[in-house]
Amino acid sequence: MPRNRTKAPGREPRWRDAPEGVNRVSGQLRKANGADLPAIEGLLGASALPVDGVRDNLVNFFVYENNAGALLGVVGMELYGKAGLLRSTVVVESARGQGIAAKLIDRAVAHAREKGCNALYLLTLDADRYFKRFGFSPIAREDAPPDIRSSAEFTTLCPDSAMPMKRRLGELS
Secondary structure, eight states: OOOOOOOOOTTTGGGTTTTTEEEEEEEEEOOOOOGGGHHHHHHHHHOOOOOHHHHHEEEEGEEEEEEEOOOOEEEEEEEEEEEEEEEEEEEGGGTTTHHHHHHHHHHHHHHHTTTTOOOEEEEEOHHHHHHTTTTEEEOOOGGSHHHHHHHIIIIIIIISSSSSEEEESSOOO
């Protein structure tokens, strides 16, 4: 994944310190469905994130939409046995800093656990500091499991300069 742009570099998200209801977008987090695909692909494309593989993995995608039904954020993953690959994490610029990305990531982590994953991996060019807040740590590419390393994200969609990260989800990761 070329970029995970969930916040501006060097800026702490406002939602972590804001009282409930302040600087928050009202909406809902839900599982993505086929009708969401064009909006998901549009949001990813606008953020220079790859859309390859989204259709095939849509069952493992989640969206956040406002009360009017407009898509504000998305997160997805690919499952490879006991390992998951977090991808396609993005929030529209006008809704950043309001906790949407955190909700999406937390839901993706919970989904990975529900599916029996022991670890979750990702690639990022510029959001490593952000993902560290969610328990992800940098790793060497060769430390990712073979199935993850052979994914399109690792082999063709993301540049070699993308940082791989891992979060343990269970005892056997």
